[in-house]
Amino acid sequence: MGKKRLTMRRKESIYGYIFVMPWIIGFLAFTAGPLVFSFMASFTNYNITSQMDFVGVDNYQGLFTEDSLFWTSLWNTLYFVAFSVPLTTIGAILLSALLNQDIPGIRFFRTLYYLPAVLSGVGVYLLWMQLLDPGTGMVNLILSWFNIDGPSWLFDPDWTKPSLILMKMWSVGGSMLLYLASMQGVSKSLYEAAEIDGANTWKQFRHITIPMITPVIFFDVVTSLIGGFQIFQEAYVMSSNGEGGPANSLLFYNLYMWRQAFENFNMGYAMAMSWILFVIVFVLTLINLKLAPRWVHYEGEEK
Amino acid sequence: MKKKRLLLTGLMGSALALSGCAGFQTSNNDESTVNEDGKVVIDFWTFWGSEIRRPVIEQIIADFNESQDEIEVKHTYLPFGDIWTKELASIAAGDPPDVVINDINTTALRGQEKQAMNLSEFLEEDDISERFYPELWNATLHEGDSYGIPFNTDTRVLFYNKDAFEDAGLDPEKPPATWAELEEYAAKLDVKNGDDYERIGFYPRWGIDFDVWMLNAGGQNYFDENNNVQIDTASNLETLEWLKTWQTKYGDDVINAFKAQIDSQQGNPFFNGSLAMYAITPTFYTQIRDYAEELNFGVAPLPERESGSGNTSWGGGFVAEIPEGAANPEASYEFIKYLTDVDAQEYWAVQNFDNVANIEAAENAAASDEFTEDGSMVYQMAVDNMEHTLLTPVPVIAPDFTSYINPNVEEFFLGSMTAEEALAKSQADVENLVDNNSQ
Structure with missing residues (x-):
């Protein structure tokens, strides 16, 4: 009897491995190799085509001690992440709470707010460049109706990153969908019980909805944090000549790394940059995972 | 140390094998690529895929293929945003194309990095350097050897509206010759209606930017021939201050509103006469031809800072080069020679x-x-202007030097730095970059 159960378990684990095999093969073939290679090459002066000499920690040392643009790009990226992640998360939660109401035509609104998530990439950036145009853009036109003299957005270094954050807020539809789905899964009986106890809507939201969707919030925060650090295209498309201007205010980490690798051909240096970013993101994700048990609530979890 | 290095090389070797990505020149390209007719096949990469350019380059290729029976050129179009990163990857993989069109101002850098082939052995046998404008030829040199053959170029000239000139009581055959005249004419050409401008005489930072005006004022690049940095100069300071006076005169709101129209291309205010003078490349003529056929305009060199300082203008362009590791460099060079000879070049120029x-x-x-008639006038001006045109090849020691200048100058125009501060900081930052890179 015991023997049979063991083979059953063994069988199951074999099935498990078969199911994850595509990922493992893909990882070994396409990710692990380049990963190891980039780590090795970050200690060389690799230039892609003709040289690869060991230079010790010169690249890392140069980045930390001599390269002012490295610090600029890191600061810009941290600024962007620090604002965009909480704001888009809160925005998506509030929006999905609104769209979780039972009113006629709600499907229409859901579609409408999800639409920006369907549109993607360069087209959206070009659209926003027009919307944010200081002279003729619609954003400043609307602001002027309220007697607000709108800023120069993408032309003013103090406003470029807020411009991108605003654009990100507009396209929260993707994560909104996740929140909405999980809100719909919250049992109605919880709300009914709370109502009987006299809890108002805000209290219901605060003490029922939010705790019940914390697993999704956790997922969203982790993925958008990682995504935020990888911001590249927005700056490449929305600054003139893809330089990350004005005044280097859109010079994000990945943009600078790309420039070092493919314009200056300092691939070893760029690889060192990528490892520094990896460590930063890795540590932040670890912190996230460590903090998670304190606030993430899984239903049916043993305490 | 040696052991460590060996270990590292070994590890890298295995990493390479793992990743399947060859980081070094592998010589898997020794066999010639020959088609069924016994012709050598040349893969020619360009980014000319538009309806206008593609038929022209393909006609040139067809003419070449027709002209001899040993080489067959095949055209591969790649979008501008991809072509050079793809080329780089293909060189690293040891299987590059045979001829590639690339940026002229970075040719020396690619020579140094061994991406582009040293062409001196071909040139020794058959020197074609005399065909080209010397400024273009010199931009292809790294330590005296050429790494690319100039194909096309451009320059910056001043377009002006003759009707507007007459309207303002100016002689339409006498465009401004100096900065002082430029200001004087612009003031006469301005038509103001309340706070708005119905017509703007001129604004120097549309079409071109401060770097061209600095070049125009001083007649010199940011680097001299010994790689000494010369950014913090009296002439550059004067240029920045001069540009700021224009910004103050029109104000940011007016400038931004007009800039948005210029960026929209078809709505360029020069077409409907609400901008009287505009500094840009001569190819701007094709837009006038397509969007504002009736416009009565003239074209002139960029004005001089002061009489005798020179009408220096700025240009760029593209070269045809052979990537390092190409299979049939002789055949590649044969094609490049044809591509840059009179017939092909004239056809390209006219079409x-x-x-x-x-x-x-x-x-x-x-x-x-x-x-x-207008076309000939503009083209003649473009040709004549080549004698005033400087290129700005990037110094191999600091290819990204503009990242250390532009942000400071932008801060100056935004008002958060003085011109002196911006130039002094740029000078120090670029010198620092050169020092770090030469260690």
Whole structure:
């Protein structure tokens, strides 16, 4: 009897491995190799085509001690992440709470707010460049109706990153969908019980909805944090000549790394940059995972 | 140390094998690529895929294939945003194309990095350097050897509206010759209606930017021939201050509103006469031709800072080069020679209304009867302007130097730095970059 159960378990684990095999093969073939290679090459002066000499920690040392643009790009990226992640998360939660109401035509609104998530990439950036145009853009036109003299957005270094954050807020539809789905899964009986106890809507939201969707919030925060650090295209498309201007205010980490690798051909240096970013993101994700048990609530979890 | 290095090499070798990504020149390209007719096949990469350019380059290729029976050129179009990163990957993989069109101002850098082949052995046998404008040829050199053959180029000139000139009581045949005249004419050409401008005389930072004006004022690049940095100069300071006076005169709101129209291309205020003078490349003529046929305009060199300081203008362009590791460099070079010879260049110049690198072809094109009167006028000006045109090849020691200048100058125009501060900081930052890179 015991023997049979063991083979059953063994069988199951074999099935498990078969199911994850595509990922493992893909990882070994396409990710692990380049990963190891980039780590090795970050200690060389690799230039892609003709040289690869060991230079010790010169690249890392140069980045930390001599390269002012490295610090600029890191600061810009941290600024962007620090604002965009909480704001888009809160925005998506509030929006999905609104769209979780039972009113006629709600499907229409859901579609409408999800639409920006369907549109993607360069087209959206070009659209926003027009919307944010200081002279003729619609954003400043609307602001002027309220007697607000709108800023120069993408032309003013103090406003470029807020411009991108605003654009990100507009396209929260993707994560909104996740929140909405999980809100719909919250049992109605919880709300009914709370109502009987006299809890108002805000209290219901605060003490029922939010705790019940914390697993999704956790997922969203982790993925958008990682995504935020990888911001590249927005700056490449929305600054003139893809330089990350004005005044280097859109010079994000990945943009600078790309420039070092493919314009200056300092691939070893760029690889060192990528490892520094990896460590930063890795540590932040670890912190996230460590903090998670304190606030993430899984239903049916043993305490 | 040696052991460590060996270990590292071993590890890297296995990493390479793992990743399947060959980081070094592998010689898997020794066998010639020959087609069924016994012709050597040349893969030619360009980013010319538009309806206008593609047929022209493909006609040139067809003519070449027709002209001899040993080489067959095949055209591969790649989008501008991809072509050079793809080329880089293919060189690293040891399987590059045979001829690639690339940026002229970074040719020396690619020579140093061994991406582009040293062409001196071909040039020793058959020197074609005399075909081209010397400024273009010199931009292809790294330590005296050429790494690319100039194909096309451009320059910056001043377009002006003759009707507006007459309207303002100016002689339409006498465009401004100095900065002082430029200001004086612009003031006469301005038509103000309340706070708005119905017509703007001129604004120096549309079409071109401060770097061209600095070049125009001083007649010199940011680096001299010994790589000494010369950014913090009296002439550059004067240029920045001068540009700021224009910004103050029109104000940011007016400037931004007009800039948005200029960026929209078809709505360029020069077409409907609400901008009287505009500094840009001569190929701007094709837009006038397409969007504002009736416009009565003239074209002139960029004005001088002061009488005698020179009408220096700025240009760029593209070269045809052979990537390192290409299979049949002799055949590649044969094709490049054809591509940069008079017939092909003249055809390109006339069909595309584009400045070409070959002097004779450029002069032939200016006389071409396929152009209208206006077209010939602009093209002749483009050709004549080449003698005032400087290129700014990037120094191999600091290829990204502009990242250390532009942000400071932008801060100056935004008002958060003085001109002195911006130039002093740029000078120090670029010197620092050169120092770090030469260690």
